[in-house]
Amino acid sequence: MPDRHLLTAKIRSYLQALSPRAVQTLLRGLEGARARGSDDPHLDLILDACLSTVRPDTGIVLDAEPRENWLQRLFFAPVEDMLVTEMLPSKERGRITRSSLPQIWTWIARDIAPDRVSVALQISRRLETEPDEVIEQAVSLRRNVLAPMEQALAEAHADDRAHQKISMLVGGERALRDVEDLVAAFREGAWLEALRESLPQRLTEWDFKPGSPSLTRIKAVTDRHGEERALIAAVVLSRVEAPESMLSLAAALAGSMSIRKIAESSYSVFAEMALSEVERYAGIACGECTNLKLSGAIDAYTRIVKVLDRQFDLMEKPAWQKRVADTRRQLSALVARELEAATGSIRRLLVVPKVAPGVEPEVDVVLLEEAHRGIMLVNKMRDAAENLAVNEITARTRHALDQSLDIKTRSLLASLAAAREEDRKAHLLAVDIAIDLCEAFYGKDYADQLRRSRKAALTPKPKQEARQAAS
Structure with missing residues (x-):
């Protein structure tokens, strides 16, 4: 029996040459034939192709x-x-x-x-x-x-x-x-759509193991349509769970883990797609983005670069090595700038704000975001330090944050009970910010201890205890 994907591609190629009205007419005829119980083995195949031509799955609402x-x-x-x-x-x-x-x-x-x-x-x-x-x-x-x-x-x-x-x-x-x-x-829409239909919605490393159906399909389509292999790689990239698996795919297709051999093969575009993801994530991190987006970009960047560093020798392809090196410099410079500013941001946040009588104290949201960004980056560098040139500044910042957070938070808690009534809200604001930052830096268990200390400081003491404490 002819290959289903080949038949689908041929049918779609024919349908695309028809006018939309002609396709609609053909569709109505096929639906009528199926309703009458036709035993044509290709009826459903042709009907599905007509439906996708008239109503393509665009994913657009x-x-x-x-x-x-x-x-x-x-x-x-x-x-x-x-x-x-x-x-x-x-x-x-x-x-x-x-x-x-x-x-x-x-x-x-x-x-x-x-x-x-x-x-x-x-x-x-x-x-x-x-x-x-x-x-x-x-x-x-x-x-x-x-x-x-x-x-x-x-x-x-x-x-x-x-x-x-x-x-x-x-x-x-x-x-x-x-x-x-x-x-x-x-x-090339017909065979590209056939490729999309033949691949799983999500591709993992297992789909790129030797002999797997997806690897076989990708190789066959790439060999047949070599001039448009970049389009094939883009379609595959959109479906991989992790961009670094594009490197495994390139190696499997080229039959070698050598970067030089991959680069010289007709499958180099799959590795280049992974490199473009390295550049994309570095660009996200170095642009205007939220802390959450920055965190995700650094994680994704680190995963790909770790695979490159541990499994491949980029020195075999200087142009590719330069692309990755440029992103390392960009990201290292960003992290260094953010870490330099982190300690100062935290120290300013842990000062009890001065407010006029009757005015509610407010959190400096921008400063708080900067502080959280610095703490997040210090924590991230535990895993990413080997990929970026920030070891020295990371160690220095971690030590400074450790001292600032621990000493200042304890000081704020110790003075909370004695704070004047008119200063209590501002003092509590500084304490809550300190506990929030400690949770980000030390973890939840330590922050829970601090919350218990905060609660104890706010609990009124019995009069007798107060007199004994006074004497």
Whole structure:
């Protein structure tokens, strides 16, 4: 029996050449045949392909956003698993920057197919238009703009002036290269979708063991469509549980743990995807982000770099070694800056704030976040120190925080009972902040001891005890 995935790809290729109305007509005929009990062994296969063509699983909940955006979102749906939100240091083939899409869409609507886009937009904006009809419009639009987009790219490659003009229209050189990936993904949509269907939703290290179905499938598709292996790698990357497993995949495909042999093989793009994740996580950490996001980025970065350091020799590929070394410098500089500021932030927070009578004391939220960030980084460096050049400053900061937190917290607790009534709220605020920071630094058990001490300090003593204490 022919391979199911090959049949699906051929059927979809045929369906994409039909008009949406023709596919709908075929779909109704197939559904009628199934209802009549047809015994055609390929009926369900063809029916499923028709359904996915008319109603592709985009993963987009249209009702969650303004109708104005529906057509644009559905138009770009086939590359959803290739999009990257963060700006990578350089364009990575197969990874499309999400921020490039609005200007690319504007270029298509203005210069590539203005009439078709205008009609499709009018239909999608009507309140009576169902989501399935908008999907149909997006599918039709993709099919009709593919040839003129390919023509525009051919002109850009053939003529410097055309290249400069189109680059400016789509938002720059990187965006132009994103257009190239977009066109390739649209052109190769049939077999890419077949690949997606053949792979598990989540890929683990076990899926990349020799002889595994997923490894066999990825290798076969990559060997068959070598020119678009970056698109294949992007699809696989979107499904792996841990980006570092892309390194195991590259090694398994190349048949070697040697970085040099992997880099020289036709499967090097899978390792390069892992390197782009190293750069992406470093970029997240060094950008504007919350403490939680920073923590996750450092964890993910550390996991990939540990695999690189322990299982591979990056010196065999100097260009790859440089990419990782650049991220180490960036992240080390960030951690050093944050640790330098941490002790000062904590010391300022542990001072009882002075407030005017009748005014409620307030927490300096920004300063508290900075303090927690410093403590989090000190704790993180227990595992990440070998990957970053921050050992000395980490040890110095840990010692300073240990002294500051322990001595100052005990001092605040000792003076809490004797605090004047008008100063009690401000004093309690400083105590609670101190306990909160101690929990982050020392752990919950120590913080619970401090909370018991706080409760004891606030418990009124019996009069006799008070007199004995006074005498």
